[in-house]
Amino acid sequence: MRPSVEAAINMHPIARVLLGKLRDENTPNVLFRQYLHHLSMMMAIQALEGLHLENGEVTTPLGVRAQVPFILESTHAFVPIMRAGQGMLGAFQEMIPGALVWHMDMDRDEETHRPNFRGSKVPKVISRGTTCYVLDPMLATGGSACAAVAHLKKHGAKRIIYVAIIAANAGAARLNKEHRDVKIHVTAIDPELNENAFIVPGLGDAGDRQWRK
Numbered sequence: 001m002r003p004s005v006e007a008a009i010n011m012h013p014i015a016r017v018l019l020g021k022l023r024d025e026n027t028p029n030v031l032f033r034q035y036l037h038h039l040s041m042m043m044a045i046q047a048l049e050g051l052h053l054e055n056g057e058v059t060t061p062l063g064v065r066a067q068v069p070f071i072l073e074s075t076h077a078f079v080p081i082m083r084a085g086q087g088m089l090g091a092f093q094e095m096i097p098g099a100l101v102w103h104m105d106m107d108r109d110e111e112t113h114r115p116n117f118r119g120s121k122v123p124k125v126i127s128r129g130t131t132c133y134v135l136d137p138m139l140a141t142g143g144s145a146c147a148a149v150a151h152l153k154k155h156g157a158k159r160i161i162y163v164a165i166i167a168a169n170a171g172a173a174r175l176n177k178e179h180r181d182v183k184i185h186v187t188a189i190d191p192e193l194n195e196n197a198f199i200v201p202g203l204g205d206a207g208d209r210q211w212r213k
Contacts, residue, residue, distance in 0.1 A: 012042065014042070015039060015042050015187055018035050018038055018039040018042075019039065019165070019166075019187050019188060021035045022035050022036060022039065022165065022203045022209075023201065023202070023203045025204070027209075029209060029210055029211060029212065032209045032210055033087055033210050036087045036088065036137065036165070036206075036210065037087065037088075037090055037091050038091075039165060039187065040087070040088040040090075040091035040092065040135075040165075041091040041094065041095075042187075043088070043091070043163050043165070043185060043187065044091050044092045044094075044095045044163075045095070046185055047133060047161055047163050047185045048095055048096070051071060051076070051131070052072075053069035053070065053071060054069065054070050054071070054072050055067065055068075055069060055070075056068055056069070056070045071096055073096050073097070073098030073099050074098060074099075074100065075127070075129050075130055075131065076096050076099040076100065076130070076131050076133070077099060077100040077101070077102055077126075077130050077131070077132045077133070078092050078093065078096075078099050078100070078101050078102075078133050078135060079101075079102045079103070079104055079120075079122070079132055079133065079134045079135065079148065079152065080101075080103055080104070080135040080136070081104050081105075081106055081134065081135065081136040081144060081148055082103055082104065082105045082106070083207045083210075083211075084136060084137050084138065084205075084206040084207040084210065085104075085134075085135040085136045085137065086103075086210075087137065087206070087210045088135040088136075088137065088163070088165075089101065089135060092133065092135065100130070101121075102120060102121045102122045102123070102132075103120065103121050104119075104120040104121075104122065104134075104148055104151065105117075105118035105119050105120065106118060106144050106147065106148070108143070108144065108197075114143055115143045115144040115147045117147060117151070120151060122151060122152060122155050123155065124155060125155060125156050126152065126155045126156040126157045127156075128156065128158055130157065130158075130159070131159045131160075131161065132152050132157045132159065132160045132161070133160075133161050133162075133163055134148050134149065134152070134160065134161070134162045134163065135163050136148075136162075136163075136164055137164060137165040137166070137203075137206035138164060138165065138166055138167075138199060138202070138203075138206050139162070139164040139166070139167035139168065139171045139172055139175065139184075139186065140167075140168050140171050140193060140197055140198065140199050141168070141170065141171050141174070141193065141197050142170065142171035142172070142173075142174030142175045142178075145162060145164075145171065145174075145175045146174065146175055146178050146179065149162065149175070149178075149179045149182055150179075153179075160179070160181070160182045160183075161182065161183050161184075161185065162175060162182050162183070162184045162185070163184075163185045163186075164184070164185070164186045165186065165187050165188075165203075165206070166186065166187065166188050166189075166190055166199055166202055166203060167184070167186045167188075167189050167190070167199075168189070168190055168191075168192065168193050168199045168200075168202075169189055169190070169191055169192070170192075170193060171193075171199075172184055172186065172189055190202055
């Protein structure tokens, strides 16, 4: 059974083209970062679709007062999993420039494929009204994703949204099973993992693809 995720953006032709460019092994790192940013912008629009808007008022250039909606930016926190998630952060910040940013540093053991938690900038107490958006291009085994979500919950997070570019079916299913209250947004779900726990067909190591050729 396919996990419960929001993957409708995969139907948009621009998203499909950008994803194809990310999958291409011949895409150089500078363009990979660019395509990742553009696709992350589309993901941000989808992931932020349900956010609450406040009512406000502005003066237009004609000197007329107009009722407008606005975002209470300090009630949103972006949590990129370093280092690959850094490539998604800028796109989300363009949508909510005043959002909080809490980097989370993790890598994986190449033998066990389990996550190694290196630390984070998550505060000791997360306000109950804060929505946390975990950003990581790849949702493979689900180990890092579940560890990140558990860490946020430990510090009080009540509303968490997980955003990835590509998920393996097994990883998305694991995150959905262990944290059913977390909404998952992806562009595509790939069918399997290889012997090294990389997503297949995937796009390789998203961190290396951004900063090393």
